[in-house]
Amino acid sequence: MTPRTARGRRPGAPDTRAEVLTAARASFAEKGFRGTTIRAVAASASVDPALVHHYFGTKDDLFVAALEIPVDPRAVLAPVVAAGPDGAGERLLRTFLSVWDDPEIQVRLLAVVRSVLNEDGGRLLKDGFIPVVVGPVLAQLVKDRPEVRVPLVASQIVGLIVTRYVVALPPMAQMPAEDVVARVGPVLQHYLTGDLA
Amino acid sequence: MTPRTARGRRPGAPDTRAEVLTAARASFAEKGFRGTTIRAVAASASVDPALVHHYFGTKDDLFVAALEIPVDPRAVLAPVVAAGPDGAGERLLRTFLSVWDDPEIQVRLLAVVRSVLNEDGGRLLKDGFIPVVVGPVLAQLVKDRPEVRVPLVASQIVGLIVTRYVVALPPMAQMPAEDVVARVGPVLQHYLTGDLA
Numbered sequence: 211m212t213p214r215t216a217r218g219r220r221p222g223a224p225d226t227r228a229e230v231l232t233a234a235r236a237s238f239a240e241k242g243f244r245g246t247t248i249r250a251v252a253a254s255a256s257v258d259p260a261l262v263h264h265y266f267g268t269k270d271d272l273f274v275a276a277l278e279i280p281v282d283p284r285a286v287l288a289p290v291v292a293a294g295p296d297g298a299g300e301r302l303l304r305t306f307l308s309v310w311d312d313p314e315i316q317v318r319l320l321a322v323v324r325s326v327l328n329e330d331g332g333r334l335l336k337d338g339f340i341p342v343v344v345g346p347v348l349a350q351l352v353k354d355r356p357e358v359r360v361p362l363v364a365s366q367i368v369g370l371i372v373t374r375y376v377v378a379l380p381p382m383a384q385m386p387a388e389d390v391v392a393r394v395g396p397v398l399q400h401y402l403t404g405d406l407a
Numbered sequence: 408m409t410p411r412t413a414r415g416r417r418p419g420a421p422d423t424r425a426e427v428l429t430a431a432r433a434s435f436a437e438k439g440f441r442g443t444t445i446r447a448v449a450a451s452a453s454v455d456p457a458l459v460h461h462y463f464g465t466k467d468d469l470f471v472a473a474l475e476i477p478v479d480p481r482a483v484l485a486p487v488v489a490a491g492p493d494g495a496g497e498r499l500l501r502t503f504l505s506v507w508d509d510p511e512i513q514v515r516l517l518a519v520v521r522s523v524l525n526e527d528g529g530r531l532l533k534d535g536f537i538p539v540v541v542g543p544v545l546a547q548l549v550k551d552r553p554e555v556r557v558p559l560v561a562s563q564i565v566g567l568i569v570t571r572y573v574v575a576l577p578p579m580a581q582m583p584a585e586d587v588v589a590r591v592g593p594v595l596q597h598y599l600t601g602d603l604a
Binding site: 328366368377378381392404 | 533564
């Protein structure tokens, strides 16, 4: 728990947390989720690995923090999962829209989406965000075969993000949230619990 | 039909067509689909508007040519539409995959998708490609309310493009085409002819 003070900083100085986060962001961007270790991030920030754990928890938590998204999807999705698979498609969508339709949150999420898609071709989405952050949560909702169902859910959610928020395609961008829930909710339910071929 | 020869080129010289296309691309990129006119493209390329029509047909045709996509979606989709709404979701998807899964075509389509999403934030998708190129074709398949159903179809197709091709999210990227058809086809059918709220 004792940070190194090689650069003369005091242990736990206010900028230590920011430096760890900067090192983590650089590592995730360069090496992806799987290629990043707490140990390497700690070394890069000249602190003890235990301090990284102390500040950020697990590597998953550090990843969520490094994404700089204004919400933790795992916390947001917890009540959706707690209510069980029945009607989960609509609840999932309603929760997703309540976060994304908030203008202040949306502008920050869009910056993350653009950066992930442009800079690393979506690698952090592919090897971090979907399998590590949202996958295990959504997997609790599916009937079977989470490794197929969760990515199918992701395919429709990603399509909504691009058409409703990134491109603002009419009328997807202007569609009242409850209309989106009514029209797209059954699709998510199909992917979560319907009969797959 | 007589091109201007202000720059000393002969009428219909081989590079005239290329110059019109370059002018068209610049105009679509800068002013979007709606802001572009055949007249302005012709002026920019120093040719008569009739020559643009002669080479490229309508403004829609010029737009498809300027996109530099290796297929004309209107021609590809014609047989899907001709067979009517029953089973159209699966046929549409099978046709889409037969084009996109071709490695040579895919690399060129990906370049277009990346350029459209990165450079103009998707404006050409929003005001040109979906409403002008594929919209009128798909509208022939829907039960009612094409202005809502076609963009819903687009939301799932765009999500497939991003997850299967741009990001290559497992297992979307590796899923056999017939599995995608079986799993996602019913979703497109729902958007085309199902009960919307």
